[in-house]
Amino acid sequence: MNITIHLRDGLKITKESVGFVAEECAETLNNRQALVTAIDDIVINKNEIKMITPADEPSNPNIEVHLHDGSILRLLDDNYSAATIVQKFNEPSVLMAAVGDGVINKTIVKMITPVSIETATA
Numbered sequence: 606m607n608i609t610i611h612l613r614d615g616l617k618i619t620k621e622s623v624g625f626v627a628e629e630c631a632e633t634l635n636n637r638q639a640l641v642t643a644i645d646d647i648v649i650n651k652n653e654i655k656m657i658t659p660a661d662e663p664s665n666p667n668i669e670v671h672l673h674d675g676s677i678l679r680l681l682d683d684n685y686s687a688a689t690i691v692q693k694f695n696e697p698s699v700l701m702a703a704v705g706d707g708v709i710n711k712t713i714v715k716m717i718t719p720v721s722i723e724t725a726t727a
Contacts, residue, residue, distance in 0.1 A: 606621070606622055606623075606625050606659060607619060607620065607621050607622070607659065607660035607661065608620065608621075608622045608625055608644075608657055608658065608659060608660055609657070609658050609659070609660045610644060610647070610649070610654060610657050611654070611655040611656045611657070611658065612649075612653045612654060612655060613652075613653050613654075613655050614653070618647065619660045620645065620647070622644065622645050623645070625657075627657075627703035627704075627705070627706055627707060627708050628703045630644070630657060630701075630703070630708050631699075631701045631702055631703040631708045634651050634654065634700070634701040634708065635698060635699055635700060635701055637698070639651065640652075644657070651701075654701070654710065655709075655710055655713060656678075656707060656708060656709040656710060656713070657707060657708040658678060658680070658706075658707040658708075658709075659680075659706050659707065662679050663679070663680065663681040663706065665681065666679035666680055666681050666720055667680075667681060667682060667683075667685060667705075667719060667720050668680050668681075668682050668685055668704070668705055668717055668718065668719060668720060669717070669718050669719075669720055669721075670704060670707075670709060670714060670717050671714070671715045671716045671717070671718070672713050672714060672715060673713055673714070673715050674713070678707065678709075679720065680704060680705035680706055680707050681705050681706050682704060682705030682706070683705075685705070685719065687717070690702070690704065690717055693711075694711045694714070699711065700712070704717065
């Protein structure tokens with residue numbers, strides 16, 4: 606899977622990541638005992654990471670993550686539950702939360718919604 610690591614200064618690093626699992630990555634990034642982490646072969650200061658997302662938008666996204674900067678991420682979350690996301694985001698020890706197939710710093714999120722299905726009228 607190709608992922609993009611978005612940093613606070615706007616830098617984006619896109620690379621292939623073998624075995625990337627959003628939940629495991631979020632758990633590692635929330636370890637308060639460590640200042641830096643390795644994402645495959647990149648050593649990075651955890652505080653600089655804004656989010657980690659799939660490099661390509663999924664072909665069938667089911668959630669939209671609206672960010673404070675006005676951008677919208679479309680992600681796939683097979684087990685989407687608003688209650689579960691609220692619980693994660695309200696946990697004081699969590700800064701980086703797995704949302705579908707991405708990991709996002711909860712302070713940059715404005716809202717998360719299911720993808721609207723629009724029907725065209727003839």
